[in-house]
Amino acid sequence: MVKIAVDAMGGDHGPGITVYGASLAMQENPELECLLFGEPKQVEEALPDFADPNRMEIIAADEVITDDDDPLRAVRRKKGSTIVKGLRAVAEREADAFVSAGSSGAIYAGGLFLIGADPEIKRPAAVSVLPTVSEASPYYMLIDSGANIAAKTEHLVEYARLGSRMAEQLLNIRNPRVGLLNIGSEPSKGNAFTKEAFQLLAAENELNFTGNVEPSVLLNGTHDIILTDGFTGNIMLKSVEGAAEILLNDLLRNVKKDGHLDENAEKVLAEAVETSIKRYTNEDIGGGFILGIKAPVVITHGAADAVMFKHSVEMAARLAHNPVFNGR
Incomplete structure (x- = not known):
């Protein structure tokens, strides 16, 4: 029990x-x-x-x-x-x-x-499990999603190590793909913080670190763990949840306004939109948790x-x- x-x-x-x-x-x-x-x-x-x-x-x-x-x-x-x-x-x-x-x-x-605190983590982080559009990789873990706004680069390495071990059971995957949230995919992109974090993560041989990840591709299911500081992560989390609900409801409103759907078609569409809203606003996952x-x-x-x-x-x-x- x-x-x-x-x-x-x-x-x-x-x-x-x-x-x-x-x-x-x-x-x-x-x-x-x-x-x-x-x-x-x-x-x-x-x-x-x-x-x-x-x-x-x-x-x-x-x-x-x-x-x-x-x-x-x-x-x-x-x-x-x-x-x-x-x-x-x-x-x-x-x-x-x-x-x-x-x-x-x-x-x-x-x-x-x-x-x-877990001795493996100097500054615990918030973890949110977020959805993607991929059937093969339907979820990824965002670390940190809001706990530690003054993160150091070595903290992100700790999050990657412990988060990878946790993701294997929680997401049912092996050798989780770890990405660093950044404004571009090239190693030279970003500010001093992300550049240093990139170098430290790339030096970790036991991690499956795949490099920088742009926010525009997060929903594609290409990564299992996305690393960032808590300030950036929390903004991204709220942006994804808010945009998903607004855009999906706007889609439904525009389709209904068009007037070409019968009552049954509108009902089916409304149910599909509601399902997607629940998925992308995290209702189907529940809450986040504290790593560390x-x-x-x-x-x-x-x-x-x-x-x-x-x-x-x-x-x-x-x-x-x-x-x-x-x-x-």
């Missing part, structure tokens, strides 16, 4: 989404158990009829860390919060992984403070719906089986 600690109060919608999503994950995964941290009455009221009480435990947590709180100060002071109690459960091996739609800053700080903490910590969108939260719990369960976390 895999046991996931769930912040039931985090996110924009609270237990109505998180508890239902966690229950969906348990319904589809009989080897999954959840510890639900939150206000007991609210959590109980949010439990759906199909929830299995034998595979969940409600643990009282009377405080919530908000986005307005200073992350590290809140972790230290709000010891009864859902984030702190959930992360502590993982640190004390009462759970195998943690999932939250709450304050990403507090989750990041709390993960380092309570669980501890000793146990799996998954952070999902504050606005996540129940399906996205379900997928986040499932990602946490997959990460719990990842060899990177074995022997922690």
Whole structure:
């Protein structure tokens, strides 16, 4: 059995989404158990009829860390919060992984403070698993997608090493292809940071480093890992998600405006667009996770719906089986 600690109060919608999503994950995964941290009455009221009480435990947590709180100060002071109690459960091996739609800053700080950093990584990074249009390589890992905006070039080498080991199990691939996000594919392109990072990555014989990658080809499925600093990565992540939703909805609007489709054709097209929107806005994947903490910590969108939260719990369960976390 895999046991996931769930912040039931985090996110924009609270237990109505998180508890239902966690229950969906348990319904589809009989080897999954959840510890639900939150206000007991609210959590109980949010439990759906199909929830299995034998595979969940409600643990009282009377405080919530908000986005307005200073992350590290809140972790230290709000010891009864859902984030702190959930992360502590993982640190004390009462759970195998943690999932939250709450304050990403507090989750990041709390993960380092309570669980501890992996010695292979000096500065932990955020990892987002993003979709491509390729059937052969449907996903890639973006590292760093927002945790460390002041990265050093040696950090990217560390991300490539540990990320490659993780990608083999998470993406089910061998010898992951690693690329460096840049404004051009030539080795001479970029600023001082990317040029130095290129040289360091190229010198790593155990990495399958293929060179620079331009943003325009990321959706083609030519790489399994894309490396960048957290500032650039976060901008790219939000650009991809936002552009996908805007463009796909615009496509649907223009087709409907044309007036040449019958009702059934419009319905089929609308369903196809909705499926694509869910894929490219990460609903089908769930959340991202932190690379460089000793146990799996998954952070999902504050606005996540129940399906996205379900997928986040499932990602946490997959990460719990990842060899990177074995022997922690």
